[in-house]
Amino acid sequence: MHDVRPPAEATVVTDEELAALDAHWRAANYLSAGQIYLLANPLLTEPLRPEHVKPRLLGHWGTSPGLNLVHTHLNRVIAARGLDAICIWGPGHGGPAVVANSWLEGSYTQTYPDVTRDAAGMARLFRQFSFPGGIPSHVAPETPGSIHEGGELGYSLAHAYGAALDNPDLLVACVIGDGEAETGPLAAAWHSNKFLDPVRDGAVLPILHLNGYKIANPTVLARIPEKELDELLRGYGHHPIHVTGDDPALVHRAMAEAMDTALDHIAVIQRTARDEGIPDRPRWPVIVLRTPKGWTGPAEVDGLPVEGTWRAHQVPLSEVRSNPDHLRQLEEWMRSYRPEELFDAEGRPRPQVLACIPEGAHRLGTNPHANGGLLLRELPVPPLEKHAVPVDKPGGSLHEPTRVLGDLLEDVMAATADRRDFRLVGPDETASNRLQAVYGVTGKAWEAETLPTDEYLVRGGRVMEILSEHTCQGWLEGYLLTGRHGLFSCYEAFVHIVDSMANQHIKWLRTARRLTWRAPIASLNYLLTSHVWRQDHNGFSHQDPGFVDHVLNKSPEVVRVYLPPDANTLLAVADHVLRSRDYVNVVVAGKQPCFDWLDLEQARAHCARGAGIWEWASTGEGGEGGEGGEGGEGGGGEPDVVLACAGDVPTLEVLAAADLLHRHLPDLRVRVVNVVDIARLMPQGEHPHGMPDQEYDALFTRDKPVIFAYHGYPWLIHRLTYRRANHSNLHVRGYKEEGTTTTPFDMVVRNDLDRYRLVMDVIDRVPGLAVRAAPVRQAMADVRFRHEGWIREHGTDLPEVADWSWTR
Incomplete structure (x- = not known):
């Protein structure tokens, strides 16, 4: 492992640029608070009255200022460098921030023309947030540019790496909340950098946002000494860049310098790897951003500290309609952003606010990688006749169904070798599940140390194995959501580890299917093998067929479950699910020798019925x-x-x-x-x-x-x-x-x-x-x-x- 140093000269950000960044950030903060609170009077053109405030106050303010800061500064570097970039927002409950930025950059109005970028549109934007008939409070499928809702924490970094795989020109920024950073899935996902090929894959820029608190408690990584945190991140294989403070002017300058340093670092890593080759794994940058929770919000409410504490997590002022003092504080808070400087009389953002925003498809809300179906190509599945087993009479021969499937997947891997849009993921079980034929085309992705006794470990391999079902699922979801294809192979009993992740993805697909602007993506396909009836060697702990029950509780329009009884029916099912769109397909099939009951023609007819x-x-x-x-x-x-x-x-x-x-x-x-x-x-x-x-x-x-x-x-x-x-x-x-x-x-x-x-x-x-x-x-x-x-x-x-x- 080695450090690749960026050039010594640093990009200088002018005072004018910093003022524009601050204006954009203040506008985003104003719009975030407005979405949580306001039902009317969006520009505060008259004194705030109780009837201007929503009767039910829902949303998360605490993380929003930090997310707005990141979005603002990503805008600058994307525009300045012409980057192709998306962002994964781990604190997905900070939906107001991402929606606000989408509105400012124009992607929201482009997607929803009735939410215009003026006072009338601002009023609609505010009213619809967490309101009946409106939009959710999370960074949901309805949000342009989103591929990660964050309804459940821990999966952002795995999603980011999945999006970067086989996308060599894509930058995937990933904001990791410090509460999320305490989860097991996130802890395992840090190891994804051992699988990222700087030649064939894109780059992931993790941004660890430490605002100090979860809903009611401090967070671990915010309370350990900075040196200890540095050692942890370096141990994961990263080079930390720190941004800390609560003075907006100083933080803007530090954040701009950190972004430039990180992106220069990434550019050198990629250029060196692609032009000269590198002997071992590089140390990728990570930004550690420390800002107060609920930054720029009310400092104190009812005599209790709020800004910089857990009390800022959701709604800092909860009694605005009934408590005149809360109403006064809300108006003072929102006017502190000086909206008259940010929006003209018609409610349109002023030029200074928009100065940092990229153009066209470079905007985070319009990048096609965040609407992956726009990039999706048909998967070249070979003719099944090449791989079907001959069946002269029912039960006259035996084959291992998944081994037969492995031969088919080898051809799929070969057919996608140049376009690189198919991956096989699983927790250390590809060969165990009899799918090792794929190694005839591609090895296992690996960027860490190799030994002479290792087999099939290669840079740029398209088989992904890590003993973390969470990470496998996250990689594949990120890969599919950005327009590619894949298959997740897992022991049946242990796929339960991703029950909640499957649930989230099913809900995402159900919602996305109802949004006409989201193009269909390739289905998430599970192959569950080493199943309950042939785990006789591992015993009781490995015997659980209940994932099917879990999945069939979910949206019928999304979930499909197949139990092929032999090799040819497995081929017929695989052909169908690999070509399908917008489903979660669960295929349960054995890897042990099994009687062949149906020939290919019969199997196709049977599967069709x-x-x-x-x-x-x-x-x-x-x-x-x-x-x-x-x-x-x-x-x-x-x-x-x-x-x-x-x-x-x-x-x-x-x-x-x-x-x-x-x-x-x-x-x-x-x-x-x-x-x-x-x-x-x-x-x-x-x-x-x-x-x-x-x-x-x-x-x-x-x-x-x-x-x-x-x-x-x-x-x-x-x-x-x-x-x-x-x-x-x-x-x-x-x-x-x-x-x-x-x-x-x-x-x-x-x-x-x-x-x-x-x-x-x-x-x-x-x-x-x-x-x-x-x-x-x-x-x-x-x-x-x-x-x-x-x-x-x-x-x-x-x-x-x-x-x-x-x-x-």
Whole structure:
């Protein structure tokens, strides 16, 4: 690691420029306070009265002056240097600041023409903030230039690095609040600089804003000695540049110098790396900005200190309508910015206020990277025929589904090698999840030390591995939101670590889909493997299929969940999700050898339907199972029972149960239904993929027993189908928190998902079968009993289970 020093000569900022910066900053502060408080009288052309103030005061003032300072100074350097830049606003609750700056630069009016850049538009700007029918208080999707809402803290820096990847000419500034800096996700994200290639990637400029307090408590990094903080940031691989103070004139000059120093430093790093090559990782700059919380707001309210304390966090003056002294203080506070110097009589910003603002797409609110769909290109997914596995008959061969997918992803990586707009991320599990074929095209991104024993670590690699699911998710979100494509591969049990991040992204997409000016982006695609049924070697701690439940609670217009039962259906699903837009797609697929049930044509048709009858596995509805492929009903008549399944292991157990029923109860009419798209089970009015009742009833019948073997927690299937006519006859088997380090088949036995239990369920629920088939039921129970003794003695599954194959 080395320091690359910028040139010794510093850029000189003139007094005139500093005055313009201060005017812009004061205007932004005035507009921020106005959004929180004012319902009318936006320019204070008359004395402030209670009716001019909103009845409900919502918003966050404390961080806004600092964000306004950063935005103001970013404007200057972007304009002066012609930079292509965006900013990630970590303290996203400081929405008033970013909205104010967007209005000042004209991007807000460009996006929302009714919010004009004059007194009438200012009144609309103020009224709409945190107001019914208006906009949220955060830096939300509605805010031009935003790709990070900050509704939950900790993800700003990972988003920033994701945006910079494969964008060599982009500067991504990232304001990190000192409360956010205490979170685990943010702490891990500092290590992203070990993955940033100064040749092929852009630059990230972290700006750690220390205003001292969270909602009610001091912040850790603001209270440790500056030397200790310096050591921490240097340990992370950064070169700290400090700006500290509460005198606006001095802070403006220091901030301008810090920005120039940091950008000169970045320019030298990139020029050296791109022109000469560098032997090791550079030390990137970070700005540490210390200003008071609620800076320039009321110093004291009701005899208590406010500015520079936690009391400034949200609304410093909370009783403006009912307390005349608060009303007086509000008017004095807002007039302290001297609005008559900042806006003309029509409410338009004066030339001095606008002097630092960049032009056109260089403005932070109009940069196309912050509306990534504008830059998105179709992903070149190769023809599936090249990678499909041959299937002469169902169950006649075995493949590892994710290994087959890995070959497809290798081709995707090759097809995007020049354009560099596809990344694979995951927490140290690419090879474990059988996706290592991608290393034939690209290695793993790595800028730190390498050893001779290392494999596939390269500068500029497009596989990203770090043992932080938060950072992986943040990288990918930032990458997608700026117009690229990707896939997140993760062990199923540990994707829960990003539950809340997935929730935030889903909410973002739901809102963005309703904004006509935001272009669709590539979907966030999860591949969940090493799943619950084949974590028999790692044990109970690694067995949790509940991420699907979490996701299906979210916006139906955004979320999709797929459980492909074999390699070819996984290819068909992958082809669909990689091409899709504005979704969060969850694909659950195994990495262990799995029977191949459908050829590619059948798999495509099955995935297009999302759920369907497998005639070749069914019996008695119009023939003896038949040789037909996956499709509709065979020959007429109704089944005596429906065996349904979703997931690769449940599919195996259902087919083995169907085989047992065929052999032991050949007269029983059994229909096998496989579900790939789990949302198909929902009513049509509750999800875009939901089945109409007529179609659902045709598939599952209106009155026959349905034994459903499901990959995850069984009550999810009940929740999705509770309105269906035949719900009272539905019996679901799935994971019920019974796990340990054991054999693969013992996992399904422990959770009553095994083939023998499913046969017993059929006998128990088909009318008239309990007495007639009692010997068969007893035989099934005996095998389950024998199984336990066998695995304890031999450590392997019963031979009739381990050696079973589909023979019909």
